[in-house]
Amino acid sequence: MTTATHRSAEQIGRTPAGPRPLPALGVTREVPLPDVTGTTLANGLRVLVARRASVPMVELRLRVPFADPAPGSGHPAIAELLSETLLTATATRDRVAIDDELAAVGADLGASVDPERLLIAGSGLADGLATILDVLADVLTGATHPDHEVARERERLVERIAVARAQPRTIAREALQRVRFGDHPITAEMPTAEAVTAVTAERVRATHAASLVPRGSTLTLVGDVDPAAAVAAVERALGSWTSDRTALELSAPPYPVPGELVLVHRPGSVQSQLRLSGPAVPRDDPAYAALQLANLVFGGYFSSRWMENIREDKGYTYGAHSGPEFIPGGAVLGVDTDVASDVTAAALLETRYELGRLCAVPPTAEEIDAARSYAVGSLLISLDNQGGLASTIAGLASVGLDLDWLRGHPARLAAVTVDEVADAALRFFAPTGFSGVVVGDAEVIGPRVRALGGIAP
DSSP, X not given: OOOOOOOOHHHHTEETTEEOOOOOOOOOOOOOOOOEEEXXXXXXXXXXXXXXXXXXXXXXXXXXXXXXXXXXXXXHHHHHHHHHXXXXXBSSOXXXXXXXXXXXXXXXXXXXXXXSEEEEEEEEEGGGHHHHHHHHHHHHHHBOOOHHHHHHHXXXXXXXXXXXXXXXXXXXXXXXXXXXXXXXXXXXXXXXXXXXXXXXXXHHHHHHHHHSOSTTOEEEEEESSOHHHHHHXXXXXXXXXXXXXXXXXXXXXXXXXXXXXXEEEOTTOSEEEEEEEEEOOOTTSTXXXXXXXXXXXXXXXXXXXXXXXXXXXXOOOSXXXXXXXXXXXXXXXXXXXXXXXGGHHHHHHHXXXXXXXXXXXOOOHHHHHHHHHHHHHHHHHHTSSHHHHHHHHHHHHHTTOOHHHHHHHHXXXXXXXXXXXXXXXXXXXXXXXXXXXXXXXXXXXXXXXXXXXXXXX
16 A cells, blocks of 8 residues: 655646746637617616526626715715615515525525615526516615614614724724815715614605616616617616615715825734725726736736735735725735734835835736736636626726726736836836825734834824
8 A cells, every 4th residue: 555645736837847837828818798789768777788608597786876965964874774674575565575586496585785886786587687676676666674773783783883993904994094084075985873763764755766867777677688679678678666866976086185194093903904095097097007017016916026025035924915996096016914913014015115116116027917817817807797797797887887898908907018018107106196095903013013103293
């Protein structure tokens, strides 16, 4: 009997002649995108339909701009309870009837909300589209938000908020948002428990009537459907959803101002959260492709410089990530990682070092080519299924773009030069261009972190 001997990854990757050669990268395929049929109904609802017949399903995304009309009025708490109770009852269906009708066509619908929009998303059998739209129309025009359902969800939401606000990632996110955007409504990603407790079912129903409206909203359908027939089905089902109001878009927040990092004290924490942020550019900016490649080289994927440094070489973290976050009117750049308390200062030092190194030692042609291949490949993967395509179409539509932008993006990535990436690195990744937060036990991490400088008093 032969006993198997464990071989390390390095041993597996080598032959007697040396390291195993890596296969050459294949030819990048074109992004396989269907045509999109777009129309605006008489009630102001924009409808986008794309046929993708890979499976006999249809994906649905209804995006309703849902900004706070009067900051300080408790809208974030009301919006959360509205989304939680939207699918619980209508004038003609209770929760069980809604679930049963959707289940009969293999469908599901769910609602979520954030400071920008309310989203109703789901999927089902393509043959059941008429049923899905009928239920959706009933919910949009006749949801009753029963008192007992609002009361139950109010209790649940208060509990979830209490749990979430004890989590270090939530603490770091809320602190970062305040540093970046001050008191702009975009920071209200989670309401307070007190605000939720004050919400009544009457206020939920009033907000539904006033804010959940078709004009300015967009419905996206992707699947095994005929576009013309799908648009006609939407018009039949949702034509009676009307309002003289227009859905309210969130205003553009101020761009982050470079400055010192804020040290947020979390007593007893054994980990620290590093969150840095600076200005970026949106997708339609001429510099976006170069920014995307510079970001990948820095920290946008596993083979990035920052990841190689603080994870593979130093062992400070399990993961580190950087990338653009799109906001109304633009984008911001985020640099995020979590580390043990005893290496917080060291991790911050290496992070600043890699930011500076990207400016002083710009990405090489080899690094850029690897990042370019990853960018196109990940784009292909994200669009490989109906759900991913539906979300992408809806997301692009919300910022005034369409699939033509996506079709042209691989060519834009291919055209980016080494010098353009170097310019993007200098413009967006200079350490002095960032602000942000360090969350942790200030008594443990404070002395060494402050010794590095750049920390607010």
